[in-house]
Amino acid sequence: MLHGYCVRRAGEPSAPPDLAGVGGSSVRVVEAEGLGIWVSETDGAAVNLERLRDHERVVRAALRSATPLPLRFGAVFAEEDAAVRLLTDRGEEFGADLERIANRVEMGLRIGRAGDGEQEGRGDGAPSPDGEGGDRERPGRAYLEARRAALRTAAAAREASASVLDQVESRFADLELPSVRSIEGTTSTIGRVAHLVHREQLRLYRDRIELLQLDRGDLRITVTGPWAPYSFV
Amino acid sequence: MSESGNEVWSLDMAEEDDVLWSGLADADQSLVDLVNRLLDKGVVIAGEVTISVAGVDLVYLGLNALLTSVSTAREHLGRTAGSNREG
Numbered sequence: 001m002l003h004g005y006c007v008r009r010a011g012e013p014s015a016p017p018d019l020a021g022v023g024g025s026s027v028r029v030v031e032a033e034g035l036g037i038w039v040s041e042t043d044g045a046a047v048n049l050e051r052l053r054d055h056e057r058v059v060r061a062a063l064r065s066a067t068p069l070p071l072r073f074g075a076v077f078a079e080e081d082a083a084v085r086l087l088t089d090r091g092e093e094f095g096a097d098l099e100r101i102a103n104r105v106e107m108g109l110r111i112g113r114a115g116d117g118e119q120e121g122r123g124d125g126a127p128s129p130d131g132e133g134g135d136r137e138r139p140g141r142a143y144l145e146a147r148r149a150a151l152r153t154a155a156a157a158r159e160a161s162a163s164v165l166d167q168v169e170s171r172f173a174d175l176e177l178p179s180v181r182s183i184e185g186t187t188s189t190i191g192r193v194a195h196l197v198h199r200e201q202l203r204l205y206r207d208r209i210e211l212l213q214l215d216r217g218d219l220r221i222t223v224t225g226p227w228a229p230y231s232f233v
Numbered sequence: 234m235s236e237s238g239n240e241v242w243s244l245d246m247a248e249e250d251d252v253l254w255s256g257l258a259d260a261d262q263s264l265v266d267l268v269n270r271l272l273d274k275g276v277v278i279a280g281e282v283t284i285s286v287a288g289v290d291l292v293y294l295g296l297n298a299l300l301t302s303v304s305t306a307r308e309h310l311g312r313t314a315g316s317n318r319e320g
Binding site: 004007049052053055056069070071072073075086097108110192224227230231233 | 267270273274275277
């Protein structure tokens with residue numbers, strides 16, 4: 001069985017000979033239709049953190065020389081023919097995607113509130129009818145009212161989180177970067193934003209984040225990357 | 234940004250430079266970033282290509298087990314909180 005990592009164009013720099021894949025296997029490139037898919041032998045063992053890290057290490061090795069289309073973890077081929085068939089069947093789609101992400105990398109922003117971490121949970125859980133101040137004569141009604149209040153609070157928090165992400169994203173508007181966001185609204189993380197950044201824009205992008213961090217002391221902004229464009233394929 | 238900001242942004246990273254995160258990323262959150270991408274994003278290879286070994290893909294089963302364990306844990310926590318009012 002073969003574990004699949006990513007797809008690039010055939011003829012681009014191949015996997016370094018000493019690159020170890022999932023479970024320590026050696027990585028090779030299977031080519032067809034002008035494309036190359038990075039694979040290594042696998043015994044199909046269940047996923048664990050070490051295997052996820054192995055997978056990401058290989059994708060990142062590919063990213064160093066040319067931006068690949070990263071496969072979601074878990075793509076397994078019975079044999080090399082199956083990998084060739086994938087490139088044949090979806091070659092046109094992969095070619096167009098590679099064109100779109102060429103010379104670009106994904107950067108991730110994690111936005112939290114500065115100093116957070118000591119508050120209570122996200123506030124969308126069920127209220128306890130035994131709680132202080134409840135209507136002891138009519139516990140059912142008290143429960144529903146508390147639940148309604150909790151849901152309203154959660155909706156307001158979500159709206160506030162979206163607004164913060166809007167403010168963050170507006171700082172990059174002129175760069176016209178493709179972006180994907182997710183709102184989390186937990187105590188540690190308001191949300192995450194992924195940007196698809198051209199390699200030549202990376203320095204500008206970094207400066208922009210530094211400025212944002214300086215201007216918004218109320219936020220805790222963490223940058224991750226460069227990643228292969230997982231969020232844009 | 235950290236002092237090593239330039240390293241973080243360089244694409245010519247050393248092989249052992251496994252950690253790309255800038256700033257004071259805590260380990261748990263960085264793990265979430267990694268798992269979110271690898272298990273929830275990226276090109277999906279569906280159908281006969283992936284499930285061609287006796288109709289069962291062990292890696293895929295492993296993934297399901299992992300995802301279930303997280304959601305089950307959350308559900309369990311919620312239920313534990315909820316059971317207080319019933320008991």
